[in-house]
Each structure stands twice: as C-alpha cells, then as structure tokens.
Amino acid sequence: MEFSSAEPFKGEGCLSKEKNLYITFVLGGPGSGKGTQCAKIVENFGYTHLSAGELLRQEIASNSEDGVMILDMIKEGKIVPSEVTVKLIQKGMESCDNGKFLIDGFPRNEENRTAFEQIIGAEPNIVLFFDCPEEEMIKRVLNRNEGRVDDNIETIRKRLKVFAASHYPVIDYYSKKGKLCKIDAIGTEDEIFERVRPVFAACEGVQ
Ligand SMILES: Nc1ncnc2c1ncn2[C@@H]1O[C@H](COP(=O)(O)OP(=O)(O)O)[C@@H](O)[C@H]1O
Numbered sequence: 001m002e003f004s005s006a007e008p009f010k011g012e013g014c015l016s017k018e019k020n021l022y023i024t025f026v027l028g029g030p031g032s033g034k035g036t037q038c039a040k041i042v043e044n045f046g047y048t049h050l051s052a053g054e055l056l057r058q059e060i061a062s063n064s065e066d067g068v069m070i071l072d073m074i075k076e077g078k079i080v081p082s083e084v085t086v087k088l089i090q091k092g093m094e095s096c097d098n099g100k101f102l103i104d105g106f107p108r109n110e111e112n113r114t115a116f117e118q119i120i121g122a123e124p125n126i127v128l129f130f131d132c133p134e135e136e137m138i139k140r141v142l143n144r145n146e147g148r149v150d151d152n153i154e155t156i157r158k159r160l161k162v163f164a165a166s167h168y169p170v171i172d173y174y175s176k177k178g179k180l181c182k183i184d185a186i187g188t189e190d191e192i193f194e195r196v197r198p199v200f201a202a203c204e205g206v207q
C-alpha cells in the first residue's frame with residue numbers, strides 16, 4: 001500500500017488556527033463507491049462527511065445565485081469552478097467542531113486541488129482513490145436510482161471523459177507525496193470496506 005500516515009495538519013489557513021485538522025480526500029470516478037464507503041468510515045471512525053457533489057446539489061436546491069450555473073454544469077458532466085466548490089466545503093468545515101473530515105469527490109482536477117490549498121490553507125493527510133473499471137461504474141450509476149439529473153447514459157459518458165482527462169495529475173501529485181492509498185473498488189461493499197478499514201485504523205494512533 002502506497003501510504004504513510006501523517007500528523008494532523010497545523011497550517012496557516014483560517015480553519016487550521018482553531019483546530020487540528022485531519023483531512024481525507026476521497027477520489028474515484030462516478031459510481032466507484034465513494035459515497036457508500038464514506039458512510040461506513042463515518043460509522044466506524046467518526047469522521048464528518050462532506051460530499052462536494054452533495055454540497056453543489058444543495059446549492060441548486062436552495063435556488064442560490066450560482067444554482068442555475070451549477071445545474072447546467074452538472075447536467076453537462078463538467079466540473080464547477082473551483083472557487084464555488086471550495087467556498088461550500090469551507091462553510092461545511094467551519095460549521096463543524098470535529099476536525100476530522102472526509103472530503104468526497106474532491107479534488108477532481110488540478111484547479112480544484114490548488115484552490116483548496118489557497119483558500120483553506122491545508123492539505124489532506126490521506127487521499128483514498130477507488131479504482132474501478134468504467135463498465136462497472138456505468139452499471140452502478142445507471143442503477144443508482146437517486147433521481148439525479150446526471151445519472152443517465154449521455155451525462156455519464158461525458159463525466160467519464162472528464163474524469164479520464166483530469167484525475168491523473170491529482171492522483172500522481174499525491175502519490176509522489178506518499179499520501180495516496182489506492183483501493184480496488186471491485187467486490188461487495190463490505191469486502192471493499194475491509195480494504196479501507198486498515199487505512200483509518202492505522203491513523204487512530206496519531207489523532
Ligand atoms: N461494491 C459495490 N458493488 C455494487 N454496487 C455498489 C458498490 N458500492 C456502491 N454500490 C452502488 O453503486 C452506486 C454508486 O455508489 P456511490 O457510493 O454513490 O458511488 P460514488 O459516490 O463514487 O458515485 C450506488 O447505487 C451504490 O449503492
């Protein structure tokens with residue numbers, strides 16, 4: 001496993017002055033199982049789950065100023081401008097006493113990654129990457145049944161193209177920093193969680 005645990009981050013950012021942050025980024029293509037595994041990590045290890053996609057969907061639902069733009073981008077399978085997404089993540093982090101965060105579906109590209117560093121002033125301790133073949137991701141998304149506007153074959157194909165074009169530099173960046181933990185995302189939900197569990201069990205000692 002390509003992973004080294006690290007001390008909680010104490011940087012210069014607005015959040016990190018107030019509390020020890022322990023941040024995990026959760027990456028993987030659409031349907032790779034990020035949300036499903038995050039729920040299990042929350043249950044077992046007491047993290048706060050912030051899904052970038054869910055925060056954006058809440059923004060659409062609340063008819064905010066950016067809502068229409070976000071909806072258009074999500075329907076087209078595009079990545080929303082980083083500043084918008086990072087501000088939502090920042091709000092989520094600030095409204096929480098717990099400093100242990102799972103940030104799901106973020107960063108999806110290099111722009112996302114650098115915007116987080118600039119605005120939040122922190123880095124992740126660990127980056128989980130759920131590695132899943134495209135056919136399996138398509139199958140899972142089409143069966144997801146959550147009424148999402150982007151869970152249709154046309155949008156999925158666009159999202160997979162965006163994913164293929166933008167995720168590698170992010171993965172490579174964290175791999176070189178020794179923070180990447182790649183998880184085989186094929187198997188039952190429980191089998192996959194048994195691959196995830198040791199990553200968090202190993203971190204318990206340093207929090
Ligand atoms: N290991 C698995 N095997 C089969 N289906 C899964 C598995 N993990 C999750 N799913 C299902 O696949 C769909 C996508 O999972 P989800 O966690 O929403 O993925 P993501 O957040 O990466 O898009 C959901 O309907 C979920 O119930």
Ligand SMILES: Nc1ccn([C@H]2C[C@H](O)[C@@H](COP(=O)(O)OP(=O)(O)O)O2)c(=O)n1
Binds near residue numbers: 108
């Ligand atoms: N960092 C992010 C995360 C999501 N989005 C947008 C674009 C994505 O296709 C949608 C849905 O993301 P979400 O993480 O909920 O999707 P999956 O769980 O991977 O299926 O939101 C974004 O623009 N930037």
Ligand SMILES: [Mg+2]
Binds near residue numbers: 034105
């Ligand atoms: Mg998800």
